[in-house]
Amino acid sequence: MKNEILVVGSVAFDSIENANGRVERALGGAASYASICASYYANPAIVAVVGTDFTARDKAPFTKRKINLSGLEVKEGKTFHWGGSYDKDFNTAVTKFTELNVFKDFKPVLSEEQKQAKAVFLANIDPELQLSVLKQVKKPRLVACDTMNFWISSKKASLLKVIKQVDILFLNETEARLLTGIYNLVAAGKWLLKKGVRYVIIKLGSNGSMLVSKKGIAQLPPYILEHVHDTTGAGDTFGGGFTAYLASLKSWDNLTAIKRAMMIGNVMASFTIESFSVTRLASLTKRDIDKRLKEYTAMLRF
């Protein structure tokens, strides 16, 4: 398949409460947001696991977006279920419960076709699983990975091995400081470049994102929204859109492409946070995206 991008990570149910309301067992998980977002720029194939409680209705957003689900394993048991709530700032989620269920024993095993993937997005999972995926893929031309504070604290050595092998690393500002022990984000980014990654993308939440690379440093403000509904999945959306856009290019390894990918990641994330779950993200038209990219470009004209 042309411009295929392999997305490895979690597919989950989220039960969320915030200032705008609540939602129960809505489709969530990093691989869901990342792959649905990626589908606007490339052809994603997902590698994940769900339980027997995952219905056709839960699958609908993926099938609607023509995502290859041959790697979505269905295992006896329940799907990963996360419960959390947000304060009015939407930036920090407080976890109420984490029921890993079938995700607890997730071991990504790639098919022969998946091993040929040209682009890979390793969503936020155990860095040891990320390493096992990297061993299986043959010659990807682009590998990006995400992570979180939990893995930085508990499996730093494995995470540093992952970083050595990937082109692009996504992490937020707290994670960048935790992983490097350096407060200044540019200095933290440069530390990570020395560990072998080529482009460090620091996600700044409501303040956009920052790029640190040997080719250049940049900070991009967000696409501004007056009403935010729920920020769950914003970072996963950003990473999935960013990576899929690059995967769609003949040549992705240059500053112009990377900066454009940041814009696309920010714009796609702006849709995700306009609803609970993937509701808004999964129902976009090319026109919706183009309109927002155009407004964004005008906003950035200084």
Place this chain on the structure above:
Amino acid sequence: MKNEILVVGSVAFDSIENANGRVERALGGAASYASICASYYANPAIVAVVGTDFTARDKAPFTKRKINLSGLEVKEGKTFHWGGSYDKDFNTAVTKFTELNVFKDFKPVLSEEQKQAKAVFLANIDPELQLSVLKQVKKPRLVACDTMNFWISSKKASLLKVIKQVDILFLNETEARLLTGIYNLVAAGKWLLKKGVRYVIIKLGSNGSMLVSKKGIAQLPPYILEHVHDTTGAGDTFGGGFTAYLASLKSWDNLTAIKRAMMIGNVMASFTIESFSVTRLASLTKRDIDKRLKEYTAMLRF
């Protein structure tokens, strides 16, 4: 004098301690940073008060930048002295002491010449003093004002009267939320527009600044620095540079000019934070500024 800008506010001594070291009784105060920055774009005249301990050496940065000091009253007593320290994030200052001294009874009285000022920057002082300045000036074509949480809490009614009469309001994100009771910054900005101000500029610290106006909304990332020395005066520098740049234009009341003013404010603030006090800010060449503006413009090309 051509393109004169009146800067009303505090001239002070700062004793500061942070991760990079400490400084005792260094030149500080909002009007100092704002006027020195403004001097690169217009001819500032300062209205402030100092004590008899304020020496020719303390005046040197102003005279070097050809700032009109006829409105710098020297009063029997000591100059305003602030002491504070910063955590490694540089964003929040912890006040150790505030000795108002002669500043306690500061009452800005403008000369006939000052009353004719075409542009006014009301630095962060008691809103009642800001109102008294607004009563004295005849027909300024541009008035901008800054404020702080202390006045929002203690003199909100007066501050709202000021806002009604100014073209541009500067405040940081915490202050915007405190003043409006609204969390979302765009919504908070729109609330302020209804109160009569034309352009709301929300300072985002290390994340740049945001504009909310009827003509448009924008967020500008900062000029990125790898090493920050001391953030004291960054906001005052931003406001002074922003306002002076607009004062230097034939027509300032349009989105292009306002966005350019944000860029200039951010670039000028990036110099201020490279040293304690006004050391770096007061010793710039046109070449230093142009170089940074050029890099900034390239960084913003997305």
